[in-house]
Amino acid sequence: MDKRKHKLFEAANGKNYLLPFVLVTTLFFLWGFAHSILDVLNKHFQESMNISKAESALVQAVVYGGYFLMAIPAGRIIRRFGYRSGVLTGLSLYGIGALLFIPGGMLLSFPFFLFSLFVIGCGLTCLETAANPYVTVLGSAEGAERRINLSQSFNGLGWIFGPLVGGLFLFSGEGEGDISTPYAIIGIVVILVAIIFSRIKLPEIETEEDSCAEQTSMEGSSVDSHASAQTSLWQHRNFVWGMVALFFYVAAQTGINSFFINYVTENASISNSEASLLLSFGGMGLFMLGRIGGSWVMSRIKAETVLLACAVGAAAAMCILLTGAGMLGVAAFFLCYLCESIMFPTIFALALRGLGRHTKQASSYLIMCIVGGAVAPLLMGVTADVLSMSVAFAIPLACFIVIAAYAFRLHVVGKHNA
Secondary structure, X not given: OHHHXXXXXXXXXXXXXXXXXXXXXXXXXXXXXXXXXXXXXXXXXXXXXXXXXXXXXXXXXHHHHHHHHHHHHHHHHHHHHOHHHHHHHHHHHHHHHHHOHHHHHHHOOXXXXXXXXXXXXXXXXXXXXXXXXXXXXXXXXXXXXXXXXXXXXXXXXXXXXXXXXXXXXXXXXXXXXXXXXXXXXXHHHHHHHHHHHHOOOOOOOOOHHHHXXXXXXXXXXXXXXXXXXXXXXXXXXXXXXXXXXXXXXXXXXXXXXXXXXXXXXXXXXXXXXXXXXXXXXXXXXXXXXXXXXXXXXXXXXXXXXXXXXXXXXXXXXXXXXXXXXXXXXXXXXXXXXXXXXXXXXXXXXXXXXXXXXXXXXXXXXXXXXXHHHHHHHHHHHHHHHHOOOOHHHHHHHHHHHXXXXXXXXXXXXXXXXX
């Protein structure tokens, strides 16, 4: 077992990347916090600014819209200047956007808050574009899915603290809540982390395919042209369908998180503060445990098989929510959080499998697919306003069916190639 753990962070050339893995993994906590506090902001803005569910969904739309607009520029920064530059750019934008909440708290302007969140979203795009593919190459190729799930478990820790801190400042006591303080604190922390990363050097990893590509280019332009045609990024079907699956996963996750508090307060007679605690320790706690456990499970069971089982479980949970169940609905949420915990890192790693020199470019395209998080909350908000909050969960149900289809395809292809 010790030997397997050692090889998890050891590349084929014998280099051990445990230290850079630990450093980059700390970033996963920061963007987990940034995303999960949005789920509290959603409900807070509905009440403090008297807006509809569809309007409050703009909170998620601007953050995830930033992913769509910034992903390609972020990918170019990383390809041109390296992973470290992507991390520093992301941390800087994240910190600036968070600190903008200080004047925002005085202006109390919803459009200004949306602009601040958009800046944060652009920063998170750079961080994810750099960190997600980076941890997949910090060691053996067969350990990629395990490493990214391990890193994403710290992302899950951030998801726990987001609703906890947000509920503490926004739903405690009387009044409209303090929206500036939590963002001021996180902004200062992020800037300090940026300073730390500016003083350390992260190794740039060259894959075997990178080396092969360089050798090919020296053998002649005709051979190089032939190799490029054979290794076009868009010829990798796992990657192409992985983009689709990732879009629908982020759509499902964001939609569920956005309206968790609305659902349980309307169907289970739970207060806002109690709902934020349930989301933090219940939903996000299981989400984190699922990612930790997922890394262990995938050392024994193929990642695509685990993904298929989890997609089916999450779809079943959505079917329960469609009935408008009370406390049973809360239990269904918990099942869903446990099942969806491994989905993002697993889909991401499976989509990048075997891409080699295309990894950085592919990562930017995959990060663009996070724009799904801008679409589902809006659709669910409109559905909830027109029909009911329960019916709105048909949207994430459809998303999980798509993910199950992707996992099933990989499972069948894997058995056929075995």
